[in-house]
Amino acid sequence: MNRKKFIKDTALTAALVALPGRELFAGISNTQEKVRLTMIGVGLRGQNHLDLIMRRNDVELVAICDIDERMLSISKSIIDRSGNKMPQIFSGDPYAWKKMLALKNIDGIIISTPWEWHKEMIIGSIEAGIKYIGTEVMLGITLQDHWDVVKSAEQYNAHVMMLENVCYRRDVMAALNMVRQGLFGELVHLQGGYQHDLREVKFNNGIEAYGHGCEFGDKGWSEARWRTHHSVYRNGDLYPTHGIGPIAHYININRGNRFVNISSFSSKARGLHDYIVKKCGPTHPNAKINFKLGDIVTTSIGCANGETILLQHDTNLPRPYSLGFRVQGTDGLWMDVARGVYIEGKSKPHQWDNSKLWFDKYDHPLWKRWSNETAGAGHGGMDFFVIHALVESIKRKTDTPMDVYDAAAWSAITPLSEISIEKGNETIEFPDFTGGKWMYRKPVFSLSDEF
Numbered sequence: 001m002n003r004k005k006f007i008k009d010t011a012l013t014a015a016l017v018a019l020p021g022r023e024l025f026a027g028i029s030n031t032q033e034k035v036r037l038t039m040i041g042v043g044l045r046g047q048n049h050l051d052l053i054m055r056r057n058d059v060e061l062v063a064i065c066d067i068d069e070r071m072l073s074i075s076k077s078i079i080d081r082s083g084n085k086m087p088q089i090f091s092g093d094p095y096a097w098k099k100m101l102a103l104k105n106i107d108g109i110i111i112s113t114p115w116e117w118h119k120e121m122i123i124g125s126i127e128a129g130i131k132y133i134g135t136e137v138m139l140g141i142t143l144q145d146h147w148d149v150v151k152s153a154e155q156y157n158a159h160v161m162m163l164e165n166v167c168y169r170r171d172v173m174a175a176l177n178m179v180r181q182g183l184f185g186e187l188v189h190l191q192g193g194y195q196h197d198l199r200e201v202k203f204n205n206g207i208e209a210y211g212h213g214c215e216f217g218d219k220g221w222s223e224a225r226w227r228t229h230h231s232v233y234r235n236g237d238l239y240p241t242h243g244i245g246p247i248a249h250y251i252n253i254n255r256g257n258r259f260v261n262i263s264s265f266s267s268k269a270r271g272l273h274d275y276i277v278k279k280c281g282p283t284h285p286n287a288k289i290n291f292k293l294g295d296i297v298t299t300s301i302g303c304a305n306g307e308t309i310l311l312q313h314d315t316n317l318p319r320p321y322s323l324g325f326r327v328q329g330t331d332g333l334w335m336d337v338a339r340g341v342y343i344e345g346k347s348k349p350h351q352w353d354n355s356k357l358w359f360d361k362y363d364h365p366l367w368k369r370w371s372n373e374t375a376g377a378g379h380g381g382m383d384f385f386v387i388h389a390l391v392e393s394i395k396r397k398t399d400t401p402m403d404v405y406d407a408a409a410w411s412a413i414t415p416l417s418e419i420s421i422e423k424g425n426e427t428i429e430f431p432d433f434t435g436g437k438w439m440y441r442k443p444v445f446s447l448s449d450e451f
């Protein structure tokens with residue numbers, strides 16, 4: 001589901017408050033002992049997660065916290081409509097979440113707030129004794145933030161899972177299945193990125209989330225309220241996890257492999273200024289702003305096992321959405337944009353096969369089992385799996401399939417790319433958050449059809 005459709009559906013949800021019933025996920029059995037969850041941030045992303053939680057028989061949502069009355073009101077409508085009990089609501093000031101953390105017997109928390117809050121909220125939750133933290137993308141802002149979260153999770157034996165949904169995209173998982181079955185041979189090079197025209201997200205009119213107006217900060221709403229500032233003050237790959245998450249699974253990063261070094265280049269910054277001028281005229285006050293974020297940020301990463309990775313961050317210019325995956329080995333490759341797979345000896349020489357032919361055949365067991373449940377879940381169904389994985393890990397009291405080392409390595413690309421650009425595109429060392437454990441940790445992500 002794209003953002004525009006989601007906001008339309010959310011508005012619809014509010015209008016349908018009176019409708020009874022909810023569509024429960026059929027494959028999840030009713031449990032006597034429910035997983036007790038809380039949430040900080042029920043903005044547009046948090047509402048996606050909220051809807052999925054409301055459809056599970058095995059979860060009790062104990063409390064939610066947000067500081068935006070409108071977001072809370074939409075969220076209450078989602079809960080009302082589901083027929084579930086209304087959770088306790090915490091609001092009123094930016095630290096109301098700390099009061100919520102004082103609640104007893106909480107199994108897990110889902111954090112969907114602006115990036116600059118993540119570190120503080122994750123560490124606060126860990127120190128409050130919560131053992132399972134599902135956080136939206138980015139652990140923190142600075143490199144030190146990432147170290148702090150890792151050290152805190154280690155000290156308290158807490159599980160911190162980044163809710164990186166693209167790892168569960170159906171084609172991405174079919175490609176993972178093909179990688180694991182050796183179809184591409186030994187992997188050599190990988191590409192991905194975040195190539196998404198966010199101009200209508202970074203600016204709005206303070207009322208509608210997408211497509212109207214040129215405001216941001218206090219005058220904006222939803223992501224325009226906070227995300228755009230990062231384009232004013234920072235220059236680097238601000239959103240690496242959608243691309244790097246799947247790639248990390250393909251080559252077992254932190255589990256027999258690791259990122260070793262990184263360098264980034266940034267193009268000039270034109271797109272956001274150009275958008276404001278075209279949409280709201282050259283005299284609009286925001287037309288004076290100098291955006292620091294280069295329109296295209298290109299990052300190269302070298303890995304311990306000899307693979308190279310190329311990531312691109314491209315959010316300020318007109319373009320159709322594409323994460324631009326490329327998975328290439330000694331026997332063939334997948335290129336997302338070409339919708340093509342080529343396997344030497346199996347494909348016609350020098351010709352692409354339609355990737356659908358291969359992906360239907362190598363559909364991942366998780367998708368085979370849960371495709372009914374994914375219908376209606378956000379982003380083409382993949383959102384179902386992140387919440388499912390978090391909840392099932394809590395039920396089984398086991399490690400989450402993506403852990404704090406994964407989250408730190410993926411999101412640390414942002415500050416590292418900023419440092420590289422600042423130093424004239426210098427290649428810099430990539431820290432090993434596992435402290436050497438990457439050498440003997442084994443892959444655990446999606447090895448079965450369970451979660």
Ligand SMILES: NC(=O)c1ccc[n+]([C@@H]2O[C@H](COP(=O)([O-])OP(=O)(O)OC[C@H]3O[C@@H](n4cnc5c(N)ncnc54)[C@H](O)[C@@H]3O)[C@@H](O)[C@H]2O)c1
Pocket residue numbers: 040041042043044045046065066067068071093094095096097112113114115117136137138163164165221222223224225379
């Ligand atoms: N994985 C994905 O596909 C995906 C998609 C969209 C957003 N995201 C991520 O989700 C997160 C949230 O993004 P969003 O689109 O929901 O933004 P949003 O602005 O719509 O929602 C953020 C919410 O956090 C609340 N908030 C801010 N400060 C708070 C505080 N101190 N205490 C309590 N609540 C607070 C805001 O009021 C708002 O409701 C970000 O990390 C974003 O990158 C991920």
